[in-house]
Amino acid sequence: MPCNLGPSTKRHKAQARIALLFALIALALTVLPTASFAxxxxxxxxxxxxxxxxxxxxEGDLYWAGQSLxxxxxxxxxxxxAAGDSLSIRDCTVGGAIRLAARTIDISKTAIDGSVTVAGQHVVLNTGSAANCFYAMGETVALRGSAKSAALAGSTVTIDGTVDGDVEVWADKxxxxxNARITGTVNAHIAQDPxxxxxxxxxxxxxxxxENESTSTINDIIGGIVAAALSTCFVAILxxxxxxxxxxxxxxxLRQRPTPLWVSGLLGTVAAVPAVLLLIISIAGLSLAGALMCAVIGIALVSAAFTGTAIARMVGHNLNRYAMAAAGGIAAGTLTALPLMGSFISGVAFVFTLGYVIQIIWRNARLKPQQAANTPGLPSA
Structure with missing residues (x-):
C-alpha cells in the first residue's frame, strides 16, 4: 500500500473504497444471477x-460471480x-493468487502460492490457510492462518495467526x-490501544x-470547501x-427537456457497473470494459464542474458565459465538499452529466439515418 499518505487519510480512503465496493456488489447481484452460465x-x-x-x-484461472460460492x-x-455475497474457500490448493470481493469471505485450510487480496464486510484468512501475502479491507478483518506479510484495514482487525514478516494495520481497534506469532514489525495506525x-x-x-473523525476542526472543513470550490471553478472555466x-x-x-435527461442518466448509472462486470467476465470484452470504465471515470471527474456550468448558463443565459461558468463551478464545488450532503450532490451531478452524454449519443444516432435517407442518389446511366 502507498506509504506517502497520512494514516488518517489512508483509513478514510479505505472506508470510502469499502462503501464503493458494497455499491458495486449490490448492483452486480441484481444482474448476474439472472445470467447463469459455466x-x-x-x-x-x-x-x-x-x-x-x-x-x-x-488448469487455468477461475472466474466466478453470483450469490454464494x-x-x-x-x-x-x-x-x-470472484465476486458475490458469500464466498467460502476450504481445503483447496491455489497455484496463483486470490482476488475476492463479497460481503463475507472465509478462506480456511487452503494453500495459496501467491497473494490474497480481498475486500468485504467480514473477512477471515482462517486457521490452516497459508499465503504469500494477505491484503484485506473490511469492517472486520481476521488473520488466523499464516502469511509472509500482511496489510489489513478495517474497523476491527484481529491477528491470531503467524506472519513471517511485517504487518501494516489501519483500524479503530x-x-x-x-496465537499471534509475528517475526517482524507491526505498524499499527489505530484509534485506541491494542x-x-x-x-x-x-x-x-x-x-x-x-485522529478520530470527530476531532476534525472547522478550519479543516472550511479549507477543504475552499479548495474544492476553486478547483471546480477552474475546471468549469476550462x-x-x-x-x-x-x-x-x-x-x-435542462430547460426544455429535463425528463429524458434525468431518466437516461439514472438508467445509465444503474446499468454501468453490471455492464462492466459482464464484459470482464466474458474475457473477450476486457478492452470494451476498460474503455467503459475510463469513460465513466472521466465523466465523474468533470461532472460537478459541467453541471454547475450548465445550470449557471441556464439561469444567466444573457450574462457573460465565463462569469457564469466560474459562478457555477464555485457553487458546485462548495456543495460537493459539504459534509453529509456532498456525496449526494456529486451523485446528482454524475447522473446529470451521464444523462446529457447519453442524450447526445442517442440524438446523433437518430440523425444519421435521417440524413442518409435525405441524400439524393446518383443518377443512373
Missing part, C-alpha cells in the same frame, strides 16, 4: 456463475477471481490473539495514533473555453 475456454480458464457454484478445479476440496492451478493477549508474540509494535457548445446544449436541454 464453461471452460481454450486456455483452461473456468468461467462460472450461480449455475456452477462449486467448480471442482481448473462454496469452493471445497478443489485444485486451481492459477488465480481465483487491533486485537492480537494468544488488545494484546498474554501469549501473543510480536517482534516489535509501533503505534501511530490516528470546460466553457473548450466545449462552449456542450455547456450551452446541456443548459438548453
Amino acid at each position: 464453461g471452460t475456454d481454450t486456455a483452461g480458464n473456468v468461467l462460472a456463475t450461480e449455475a456452477d457454484s462449486n467448480p471442482s478445479g481448473s 462454496n469452493l471445497d476440496d478443489a485444485s486451481i492451478d492459477r488465480d481465483i477471481i 487491533l486485537i492480537l490473539g494468544k 488488545e494484546r493477549a498474554e501469549g501473543a508474540q510480536v517482534g516489535s509494535l509501533k503505534i501511530d495514533r490516528t 470546460l466553457e473555453l473548450v466545449f462552449p457548445r456542450a455547456t450551452a446544449s446541456a443548459a438548453g436541454m
Whole structure:
C-alpha cells in the first residue's frame, strides 16, 4: 500500500473504497444471477456463475460471480477471481493468487502460492490457510492462518495467526490473539490501544495514533470547501473555453427537456457497473470494459464542474458565459465538499452529466439515418 499518505487519510480512503465496493456488489447481484452460465475456454480458464457454484478445479484461472460460492476440496492451478455475497474457500490448493470481493469471505485450510487480496464486510484468512501475502479491507478483518506479510484495514482487525514478516494495520481497534506469532514489525495506525493477549508474540509494535473523525476542526472543513470550490471553478472555466457548445446544449436541454435527461442518466448509472462486470467476465470484452470504465471515470471527474456550468448558463443565459461558468463551478464545488450532503450532490451531478452524454449519443444516432435517407442518389446511366 502507498506509504506517502497520512494514516488518517489512508483509513478514510479505505472506508470510502469499502462503501464503493458494497455499491458495486449490490448492483452486480441484481444482474448476474439472472445470467447463469459455466464453461471452460481454450486456455483452461473456468468461467462460472450461480449455475456452477462449486467448480471442482481448473488448469487455468477461475472466474466466478453470483450469490454464494462454496469452493471445497478443489485444485486451481492459477488465480481465483470472484465476486458475490458469500464466498467460502476450504481445503483447496491455489497455484496463483486470490482476488475476492463479497460481503463475507472465509478462506480456511487452503494453500495459496501467491497473494490474497480481498475486500468485504467480514473477512477471515482462517486457521490452516497459508499465503504469500494477505491484503484485506473490511469492517472486520481476521488473520488466523499464516502469511509472509500482511496489510489489513478495517474497523476491527484481529491477528491470531503467524506472519513471517511485517504487518501494516489501519483500524479503530487491533486485537492480537494468544496465537499471534509475528517475526517482524507491526505498524499499527489505530484509534485506541491494542488488545494484546498474554501469549501473543510480536517482534516489535509501533503505534501511530490516528485522529478520530470527530476531532476534525472547522478550519479543516472550511479549507477543504475552499479548495474544492476553486478547483471546480477552474475546471468549469476550462470546460466553457473548450466545449462552449456542450455547456450551452446541456443548459438548453435542462430547460426544455429535463425528463429524458434525468431518466437516461439514472438508467445509465444503474446499468454501468453490471455492464462492466459482464464484459470482464466474458474475457473477450476486457478492452470494451476498460474503455467503459475510463469513460465513466472521466465523466465523474468533470461532472460537478459541467453541471454547475450548465445550470449557471441556464439561469444567466444573457450574462457573460465565463462569469457564469466560474459562478457555477464555485457553487458546485462548495456543495460537493459539504459534509453529509456532498456525496449526494456529486451523485446528482454524475447522473446529470451521464444523462446529457447519453442524450447526445442517442440524438446523433437518430440523425444519421435521417440524413442518409435525405441524400439524393446518383443518377443512373
